[in-house]
Amino acid sequence: MANTSYTRSEELKEILSGQETQLQQKMDEAKDMASFLVELVDTLEVTMSNRSAKGDKEKPLRYCTHIMEQLDALGWDRVTLVDQDLSRVQIELCDASQRKHLITARFPPAYPTIPLTIAPLEVPECEDDQLASQRGLSVGGLSLKQGLALEAAIRQAEGQLEIFREFWDVMQDFDERTWVIDPEKPTRADKMRRCALGNHCSIQVTVQPLSPRSMPDTKLFGPTASIAPMRTKLYQNAGLWDVKKLPRENLEVLLELEGGFPSPVSTNKDDINVGCGICYSFRFEGQVPDQLCSHAKCQQPFHRVCLYETITTSAPKT
Structure with a gap:
């Protein structure tokens, strides 16, 4: 491709500044335009790589x-x-x-x-x-x-x-007006909140981002004797759901929580009773209590790892 020249945009001129002679030589030696374009791309890649390697200390x-x-x-x-x-x-x-x-x-x-x-x-x-x-x-x-x-x-x-915006309004309402026990540090991407109800009970709420005032997915945690009537109330009162109200307000109606959800304003954190019966904390090594004592007079939640350590350390050695 001898005696052939090429034109460049201002941006390419800036990037390839100082390499004009080398590029013209590659064009003269190239068999065809496709071959030259391969050489040009290689040159650009090397040039940009060198700029990155130097940390781009001297920006154009x-x-x-x-x-x-x-x-x-x-x-x-x-x-x-x-x-x-x-x-x-x-x-x-x-x-x-x-x-x-x-x-x-x-x-x-x-x-x-x-x-x-x-x-x-x-x-x-x-x-x-x-x-x-x-x-x-x-x-x-x-x-x-x-x-x-x-x-x-x-x-x-x-x-x-x-x-x-409305989804975040709903989640902010849960954060400010309930005791959120999970996640520990909610992000803007989190759709779930687990809120304390007291007496070792809690409710997990998963909100739909694009229809946040519709009835969310719910899951109750706690002693069977305590959550069974709550589950019945959720089912029987489902028709009372009002999309004009916030989900937190609706759940208070469905669950017949006369004083509303326990919250930092109304309830001391020590009184919500969701901590592990062994380590006394709700979260341990990233885990929440997922085991429940079946004894009617106890019904205390425990971390699986706490139970395991207690049993293994107290078991007689042979």
């Missing part, structure tokens, strides 16, 4: 300028973290209920030739394929379009956060 002026312009347009009051080399930026979003969400944007070494990427947001997994599709979601949760400019990507993220 265009790279830095473009990112700074986007952050200026977005507003620095929303930026919570910027890496020294500008490769990673963390931005704070607020939903309509003033909950804060963090989103991370990453700028590759060849930005803007190669577009920025947005890390997945912390949202609940959606299992309802049809509802998820109707609301522009993947079954797993939010799916942000990659390749957008930063400000456009943030606008899209804010719009999608609105989809889960």
Whole structure:
């Protein structure tokens, strides 16, 4: 392909600066355009790899300028973290209920030739394929379009956060008005709460992210004599469920909890009686009590590991 030349975009000129003679020689020696393109791709890969290996300590002026312009347009009051080399930026979003969400944007070494990427947001997994599709979601949760400019990507993220606003309202209500014993530190992606009822009893509630005010999946834990009438009440009063009320309020009606759920406001944590009868804690080595004493006068919950250790250490040695 002697006496053949090629043109490059401004971005490619910047990346391949200083290698023009070498590339022209490869073009002259190439049998055809396909062969030259293979050589060009190899050169680009080596160049980008070398940039990454050096940590990109010296970013091109265009790279830095473009990112700074986007952050200026977005507003620095929303930026919570910027890496020294500008490769990673963390931005704070607020939903309509003033909950804060963090989103991370990453700028590759060849930005803007190669577009920025947005890390997945912390949202609940959606299992309802049809509802998820109707609301522009993947079954797993939010799916942000990659390749957008930063400000456009943030606008899209804010719009999608609105989809889960009511779900987070529901979960926040459980967190603030009940004794949540599991998970220990709920995240925005957690759909389940296990709430103490007192007298060694608790209820596990799993909320549907896209229809959070519908009746959730529930599971009762505790002595059979105590939870059997609760289970009956849930079944018999199911028709009283009112989607205008929060699920926590509805469960108080269905379970006929006159004083409502035990909560940090109304009940001392020591009085909710869900701890292990051996170690006296609810959580031990990441596990919650899953064994129940069958004696009518006890009915105390225990960790399986605590029971095992107690039995093995107290058993006579032969």
